[in-house]
Amino acid sequence: MLAILGFSMVFVFMFLIMTRRMSALIALMLIPSLFAVLSGFGSEIGDMILEGVKELAPTGIMLLFAILYFGIMIDAGLFDPVVNKILKVVKGDPLKIVIGTAILVIIVSLDGDGTTTYMITISAMLPLYTKLKMNPLILTGITMLGGGVMNITPWGGPTARAMSALKLDTSQIFVPLIPAMIGGIAFVIFVAYLLGRKERKRLGVIDFKYLSKEQEVAFAEQAATVESVSYKRPRLLWINFLLTITLLVLLIMDIMPLPALFMIAFSIAIMINYPNLEAQKERISSHASNVLAVVSLVFAAGIFTGILSGTKMVDAMANSLVSLVPDALGPHLPVITALTSMPFTFFMSNDAYYFGVLPIIAEAATNYGIDPVEIGRASLIGQPVHLLSPLVPSTYLLVGMAKVDFGQHQRFTLKWAIATAIVMLIISIIVGVISL
Structure with missing residues (x-):
């Protein structure tokens, strides 16, 4: 009976959020509470809820300050020189432009927000693609591939969901997957090389000077980068860069819990860049909606x-x-989990998969002596394919800004997305973080 009620709860939860009859936030709270009452556990609901929230508190804190930290870095203009440099280097060479797109996406995706990544990348690179009459599907495809790999960062969404569902921390799931991510990044750049070489053969190298005024217009459209130039801190570029590198190194070395790292890093970052209290309040408020959406879900x-x-x-x-x-x-x-995560996360939302399906698979795996952490890692492999799903709102922003058809974008990108996931799986098996 418990199994039937459990599967029914997962089905109802998935049905409601996939048909948009209820938001994931509300469904996560109401549906299990209702089924707990139906199961005869009404008097114990409070204790179970508090225990579950207590276990996820560190993940919620980490996400809160990670989003704020990278938001401050974007506001201060940490990534602006990279964008500028890429635009200057690629010039009229389609091959360099596509590779530059891949590099830009990977760097900008560090903030974990797909919407921000798409707005910055498309705004910066679309004028080049249009000017050279390059295929815009290459722009959207490479942007999504890079975003799919980088979406595995703990503050990106799916990893946080996997950690929450399995009650694991970053050092157990994310850090071991870094070699697979590096392999995925290398493969995305390789795909960019192949597609860029094809475009270079079709169009040739066009010698022109990219107008600085046009570049300024492109940057002006980057609403996600910074709302006002008054918030940029070019003189603090190297300090912000060193702070970010130090944070990432400490993260990999697992010196201290990730929530503590991001709390300290955020405090230092906002004090250095915006010592004025009013400016601090304004910057925090500008990222409040993103923080609330993610943390409340956790x-x-x-x-x-x-x-x-x-x-x-x-x-x-x-x-x-x-x-x-x-x-x-x-x-x-x-x-099996890694391979099925591709269709599962394509046909259902991350919320439905990680909160509804993953815990069941992980518990089943323990019967074969498999650590749930392996299932958690494997479940993230399909993320490059997941972003092609029509259930991902930010995808519509991507194709809308690039003015391409959604179906054409899916058909063009799908084979490369599957290949990227397979490469990441192979590397994970080779390094031993996912057992064969």
């Missing part, structure tokens, strides 16, 4: 996972699932 997930675990529904569901898995395939669940 704490709402605490209710879902807390009730799923507290009622023992997840155990019953896992046992039922295990009985359906042939014994010969059981030990290969990490690889």
Whole structure:
């Protein structure tokens, strides 16, 4: 009975958010509470909710200050010189332009926000593609591939969801996947090289001077970069760069918990760049909506996972699932999870997959002696394909800004997205973070 109720809860949750009848935030709180009552655990709901929220508190804190930190870095103009340099170097060579697009996307994607990445990249690079009559599908395809790989950063969304659903931390899921991410980045640049070379063969190299006025117009359209030039801090560029590099190095070395790292880094960053209290309040307020959307989702997930675990529904569901898995395939669940994460995250939202499906797979894997952390890592491999899903709102922004057809964009990018995910899976197996 618990298994039936558990699967029913996941189905209702997924149906409501995929059909847009209820937001993920509300569904994460109301649906499990309703099913807990139906399961006879009404008197224990409070304790289960608090336990779930308590376990996810560090993840929520980390995301809050990570978003604020990278928001401050973008406001201060940390990435502006990179954009400028790329525009100057690529000039009229289609090959350099496509590779420059890939590099720009990878750098800008560090803030973990797909909308910001798309706005900056398309605004900066579309004038070049238009001027040289290059295929805009290459621009949207490379932008999405790079964003798909970088979306695995802990503050990007799916990793936070996986950590929340499985009650794991960054050092367990994200850090071991860094080699796979590096491999994914290298493959995206390689794809950019192939597509750029094809465009160079078709169009040739056009010798022209990119007008500085036109470049200024492109930058003016980058609403995501900074709302006013008064917030830029070009004199603090190297200080901000060193601070960011130090933060990333400490993250990899696992010197201290990630929430503490980002809290300290954010405090230093905002004091250095905006010592005035009013300016600090204004900068924090400008990022408040993004912070609230992400962090509230994490704490709402605490209710879902807390009730799923507290009622023992997840155990019953896992046992039922295990009985359906042939014994010969059981030990290969990490690889199966990685491969199926591509269609799963394409046909359903990240919320539905990571909060509804992943915990069940992870619990089932424990019956074969597989650590849930491996399932968590494997579940992230399909992210390059996920961003092609019609369920991802930011994708419509991407194709809209580039003025390309959504279906054409999907057909053009899908094979490269699948190839990127396969490359990341192979590297994960080679380095041993996902077992074969």
